Amino acid sequence: MTRILIVEDHALVREAMSQTLARLEPGLECVEAACSEQAIAMLEQHDDWDLAVVDLMLPDLNGISLLGIMAKRFPDVPAVVVSAFDDQASVRRAMRAGASGFVSKARSGEVLRDAVRNVLDGGVYFPDGEPRVAAGAARSGGSLAERFGLTAAQCRVAELLGQGKTNREIAELLGLSEGTIKVHMSAIFRAMNVRNRAQALVLISRRNSRP
The missing domain is CATH 1.10.10.10 (Winged helix-like DNA-binding domain superfamily/Winged helix DNA-binding domain)
Incomplete structure (x- = not known):
C-alpha cells in the first residue's frame, strides 16, 4: 500500500490534495500534517512512507528547511513541493534542497497526480512536466x-x-x-x-x- 504524507497548513487544501491523490490507485493512504514539526514526528514514528507532498509556506519551519531535514534524516522519502510560489527561483531552491518534484497550486489535480506518479516511479517532475536537463x-x-x-x-x-x-x-x-x-x-x-x-x-x- 502506498503511503503519502501531506504537509500543508491549510486544512481545506490538505483535504483537497488527499482526495485528489486517493484517486491515483486503490488503497493509497494520505496522512496529513499541518506543520513541519508534525511532519518530522510522523516521519520518525513510521518508516513506510513512500512520498511527502510539502508546501513551502509553513507556520514553523518553512518547506525548504523541512526538505533539508528530510534529505539528511529521511533520504529514502522523496518529496514533491506544491506551492503558490512557482517562480524559477523557488523551483531551483526546492530542487537544490532535495525535492524530486514541483507543482504550482494554480495547476489541476490531474497535474498533481501525474507529478506524484512520476516521482513514485523514480522520476523527477518539473513544473512543465519535463526535466530541464534533457538537452545535451x-x-x-x-x-x-x-x-x-x-x-x-x-x-x-x-x-x-x-x-x-x-x-x-x-x-x-x-x-x-x-x-x-x-x-x-x-x-x-x-x-x-x-x-x-x-x-x-x-x-x-x-x-x-x-x-
Missing part, C-alpha cells in the same frame, strides 16, 4: 566519467537519468533489471556526493550547460 544529456558520458569517476555502465545510466527517465524506463532501455539500475543509481549518488536523483540532476544539468 547524451553528450555527458565522457565528462561525467572524468569528473566523478563513473564506470561506462554508470555513465549510461547517468545519461538516461539526465533525460528524465525513471528506473523502470532505464532498465528497459538497457536490458537490465530494476534492481541492477538501483545499484547503479546508489553508486552514482555516492560518486557525485548527493542524496537523491534531484540533486544528481542539478549536477548533470550544470555539466551539460558548459560549452
Whole structure:
C-alpha cells in the first residue's frame, strides 16, 4: 500500500490534495500534517512512507528547511513541493534542497497526480512536466566519467537519468533489471556526493550547460 504524507497548513487544501491523490490507485493512504514539526514526528514514528507532498509556506519551519531535514534524516522519502510560489527561483531552491518534484497550486489535480506518479516511479517532475536537463544529456558520458569517476555502465545510466527517465524506463532501455539500475543509481549518488536523483540532476544539468 502506498503511503503519502501531506504537509500543508491549510486544512481545506490538505483535504483537497488527499482526495485528489486517493484517486491515483486503490488503497493509497494520505496522512496529513499541518506543520513541519508534525511532519518530522510522523516521519520518525513510521518508516513506510513512500512520498511527502510539502508546501513551502509553513507556520514553523518553512518547506525548504523541512526538505533539508528530510534529505539528511529521511533520504529514502522523496518529496514533491506544491506551492503558490512557482517562480524559477523557488523551483531551483526546492530542487537544490532535495525535492524530486514541483507543482504550482494554480495547476489541476490531474497535474498533481501525474507529478506524484512520476516521482513514485523514480522520476523527477518539473513544473512543465519535463526535466530541464534533457538537452545535451547524451553528450555527458565522457565528462561525467572524468569528473566523478563513473564506470561506462554508470555513465549510461547517468545519461538516461539526465533525460528524465525513471528506473523502470532505464532498465528497459538497457536490458537490465530494476534492481541492477538501483545499484547503479546508489553508486552514482555516492560518486557525485548527493542524496537523491534531484540533486544528481542539478549536477548533470550544470555539466551539460558548459560549452
